[in-house]
Amino acid sequence: MxxxxxxxxxxxxxxxxxxxxxxxxxxxxxxxxxxxxxxxxxxxxVSNDNPYSEAWFKTLKYAPVFPDRFASLAQARAFMNDFVTR
Structure with a gap:
């Protein structure tokens, strides 16, 4: 990485x-x-450094629609746009 x-x-x-x-x-x-x-x-x-982003990311990655991998950055961006606006 x-x-x-x-x-x-x-x-x-x-x-x-x-x-x-x-x-x-x-x-x-x-x-x-x-x-x-x-x-x-x-x-x-210190519990308030990044709890909101950590909680949101956990919600995201355990969502049934979250893929194992993205084929491209464009696919990841499209997925996130759809996920956030639902």
Whole structure:
């Protein structure tokens, strides 16, 4: 993911991430360090940093109509537009 993002948009200076295992794993931490990308973590035990987006994303990904994969960015955007306006 980091390679795809940096190839498309350039290397970020900061990556904001929650404290989930995918963003705190040793391989990701080492990659960030190698690329000199700063991690901007959510604050521990602070429930109001991003609860609305987290709750909304959980609702979205467990919706029966949510696909396993999108074939393209255009398909993902069309899906989201339809999902949000329903």
């Amino acid at each position: 980091m390679r795809e993002v940096s190839d498309t948009h350039g290397l970020p200076h900061v990556v904001h991430a929650d404290r989930g295992t995918s963003m705190t794993s040793k391989s990701v931490a080492e990659l960030r360090e190698d690329l000199t990308v700063t991690r901007s973590p959510s604050r521990p035990k």
